[in-house]
Amino acid sequence: MFAAYAARIDRDQPLSGLELGERPEPEARPGWTTVSVKAASLNHHDLWSLRGVGLGEESLPMILGCDAAGVDEDGNEVVLHSVIGQSGHGVGPHEPRTILTERYQGTFAEKVTVPTWNLLPKPKELSFEEAACLPTAWLTAYRMLFTNAGVRPGDSVLVQGAGGGVATAAIVLGAAAGLRMIATSRDEAKRKRAVELGAEGAYEPGERLPRRVDAVIETVGAATWSHSVKSLKPGGTLVISGATSGPNPQATELNRIFFLELKVVGSTMGAKDELEDLLSFCAARGVRPVIDSVLPLDRAREGFEKMAGGDLFGKVVLTV
Numbered sequence: 001m002f003a004a005y006a007a008r009i010d011r012d013q014p015l016s017g018l019e020l021g022e023r024p025e026p027e028a029r030p031g032w033t034t035v036s037v038k039a040a041s042l043n044h045h046d047l048w049s050l051r052g053v054g055l056g057e058e059s060l061p062m063i064l065g066c067d068a069a070g071v072d073e074d075g076n077e078v079v080l081h082s083v084i085g086q087s088g089h090g091v092g093p094h095e096p097r098t099i100l101t102e103r104y105q106g107t108f109a110e111k112v113t114v115p116t117w118n119l120l121p122k123p124k125e126l127s128f129e130e131a132a133c134l135p136t137a138w139l140t141a142y143r144m145l146f147t148n149a150g151v152r153p154g155d156s157v158l159v160q161g162a163g164g165g166v167a168t169a170a171i172v173l174g175a176a177a178g179l180r181m182i183a184t185s186r187d188e189a190k191r192k193r194a195v196e197l198g199a200e201g202a203y204e205p206g207e208r209l210p211r212r213v214d215a216v217i218e219t220v221g222a223a224t225w226s227h228s229v230k231s232l233k234p235g236g237t238l239v240i241s242g243a244t245s246g247p248n249p250q251a252t253e254l255n256r257i258f259f260l261e262l263k264v265v266g267s268t269m270g271a272k273d274e275l276e277d278l279l280s281f282c283a284a285r286g287v288r289p290v291i292d293s294v295l296p297l298d299r300a301r302e303g304f305e306k307m308a309g310g311d312l313f314g315k316v317v318l319t320v
Contacts, residue, residue, distance in 0.1 A: 003109035004300035014050035026113035031090040038128035065107035069131035090115025123283035133289035137165030143270035149215040153178030162194040225249035290314030
């Protein structure tokens with residue numbers, strides 16, 4: 001079957017390890033189901049895999065891709081929950097949780113196999129392309145907002161780095177849930193787009209905000225960390241799920257964190273029941289993932305280059 005896969009690890013030039021070509025079809029195994037992939041979306045996780053983060057040389061070649069929507073062996077339209085090992089279903093009882101492609105072959109292929117427990121019905125209201133955007137970036141944003149930030153309708157939330165998958169998802173989901181969303185971006189067009197998607201305002205990174213916020217959604221890391229901490233109200237919460245600009249900020253702002261009793265909460269992906277709630281929320285409220293571009297699987301390299309260059313707003317989706 002045709003697939004996009006990591007053939008080599010290169011920390012400095014990750015795309016040099018990306019190959020497109022034929023790979024073996026997945027083998028049947030007890031408790032697992034093979035899905036014919038209709039659409040799969042790119043995540044920064046896929047770039048990090050090509051750099052060797054969470055993926056070792058001994059696991060190569062590895063088909064990339066965490067997210068997908070498709071059709072199972074019985075003809076049901078399904079969405080994949082890409083955290084494997086969290087439940088014990090389909091794996092050993094002591095296997096640690098991993099994200100698809102850290103241990104098992106991924107979704108950038110004609111077929112993928114996952115534990116049957118990891119499949120959820122695709123709502124009829126969502127296309128395959130839309131549903132394929134939800135299991136990683138949108139699920140991460142959902143958990144950050146509604147589980148870890150502790151916000152409720154009417155609260156204010158700052159989202160750093162509008163344009164990225166998680167940041168864009170947070171703006172759309174937060175606005176739909178009655179939160180007062182604020183965004184930052186270095187790019188004027190992305191700031192304008194954030195407002196169109198429901199943000200009350202969008203500002204340059206580091207710019208003084210009109211008011212302090214109840215929570216910050218942080219995926220940028222070192223470049224925006226200080227601004228995130230300084231933007232919070234006393235008792236506010238900073239939720240972090242990534243550090244695309246690096247993990248080591250110049251100033252940790254510890255004095256401000258303890259004096260204002262701020263909370264810093266780490267967040268990774270989400271649980272299957274949260275993905276189920278997210279799918280239901282999108283179907284019921286008319287919320288749709290923001291898609292930057294849709295490409296056939298054989299043009300996957302273009303999608304990777306677009307994501308690596310940061311020249312996108314929303315998700316890149318690959319169709320099979």
